[in-house]
Amino acid sequence: MLTIEDHMLVIGDEIIDMPRLARPAVVRAWRVPTEYRENGLFVSVSPDGQPEEVPACDMSLCELIGEARLDAHPDAQLDAAKAEKISEIKRAAAQAIDAMAWRIERAQERDRLGLPGETMEAVMLEREAIRRASNRCEAQIAAALDIAAVMEVRFAVTDADRASPSRITRLQFLRRFTDAEMQAIVAASAQSPALQAEILKWQTADGINLTDPATVSGVNALEIAGLIAPGRAAEILAMEAAS
Numbered sequence: 001m002l003t004i005e006d007h008m009l010v011i012g013d014e015i016i017d018m019p020r021l022a023r024p025a026v027v028r029a030w031r032v033p034t035e036y037r038e039n040g041l042f043v044s045v046s047p048d049g050q051p052e053e054v055p056a057c058d059m060s061l062c063e064l065i066g067e068a069r070l071d072a073h074p075d076a077q078l079d080a081a082k083a084e085k086i087s088e089i090k091r092a093a094a095q096a097i098d099a100m101a102w103r104i105e106r107a108q109e110r111d112r113l114g115l116p117g118e119t120m121e122a123v124m125l126e127r128e129a130i131r132r133a134s135n136r137c138e139a140q141i142a143a144a145l146d147i148a149a150v151m152e153v154r155f156a157v158t159d160a161d162r163a164s165p166s167r168i169t170r171l172q173f174l175r176r177f178t179d180a181e182m183q184a185i186v187a188a189s190a191q192s193p194a195l196q197a198e199i200l201k202w203q204t205a206d207g208i209n210l211t212d213p214a215t216v217s218g219v220n221a222l223e224i225a226g227l228i229a230p231g232r233a234a235e236i237l238a239m240e241a242a243s
Contacts, residue, residue: 002029002066007073009043011065016043020073022080023047027070030055031063045070081147086138092155093134097127125163132161164239166211173208176236177228184227210237 002011004027009016011029018027025047032042036057044053055062100123107120137153144150177185189195198218202208209215216237223233 002027002068004068004070007070009068011041014039014041016041018070019045020076021045021047021070022072022076023049024072025050025070026052026067028052028067029065031065032057033061078144078147078150081150082141082144085141085150085153089134089137089141089153089155093130096130096155096157100127121165125165126157128163129157129161132163133157136161166239167207167209169207170202170205173202173210181228181232185222188225188227210239 002009004010004018007018007020009018009027009029025045028044028046030042031040032055034040036042036055042055042062046052103118103123103126104120107118107123109115110117111120133155136158137155140153141150144153174182185195185199189199219228219233219236222228223230228236
């Protein structure tokens with residue numbers, strides 16, 4: 001005689017912890033030779049739809065004790081639902097990124113030709129937003145406490161997923177200064193080799209990282225020197241204006 005109570009298989013004095021499965025299963029127990037199993041018991045757990053495991057010894061020496069149904073465990077069901085939902089989110093994100101291939105090609109061609117329209121920077125930012133949306137959804141799924149909460153998660157890019165780039169082109173950076181500011185800076189550089197060197201770095205850089213300590217200290221130095229008005233350094237370095 002065997003029973004299952006609180007996910008524990010009870011066979012006489014024997015108590016065996018059952019696996020936590022996402023699907024119901026059939027549990028069968030046999031008496032087997034102690035040479036095959038030290039405790040003389042062989043227990044199989046066969047999830048619905050899966051083949052049954054039987055003792056790999058002389059079956060004439062085995063005795064079926066009985067069988068019982070093992071219910072799916074809520075934790076395992078939740079874990080399975082989370083894994084399936086995360087896979088769904090990843091597929092949706094991958095499809096969204098793949099669908100942007102033609103936009104990348106178009107942006108590259110326009111950049112080369114100097115034509116207006118969507119830039120490579122804009123396309124790459126959109127791709128990054130998709131990745132961030134995927135990560136956000138996956139975090140929501142991981143934190144869900146029940147299957148209903150898991151099923152409510154839908155993949156979509158929101159404003160919160162859109163990044164403000166800290167790296168901008170040198171032209172975008174220089175355009176953050178007013179004409180009057182640039183004239184004052186250039187005039188002051190005639191008497192300051194250090195300022196000349198800083199301007200040269202900005203003019204020849206592939207891009208300007210607004211969070212780079214050298215950039216931050218350089219712009220703040222302009223404010224301290226009175227070449228730009230108080231508060232302008234923070235405005236120039238603000239990532240929100242990077243687009």
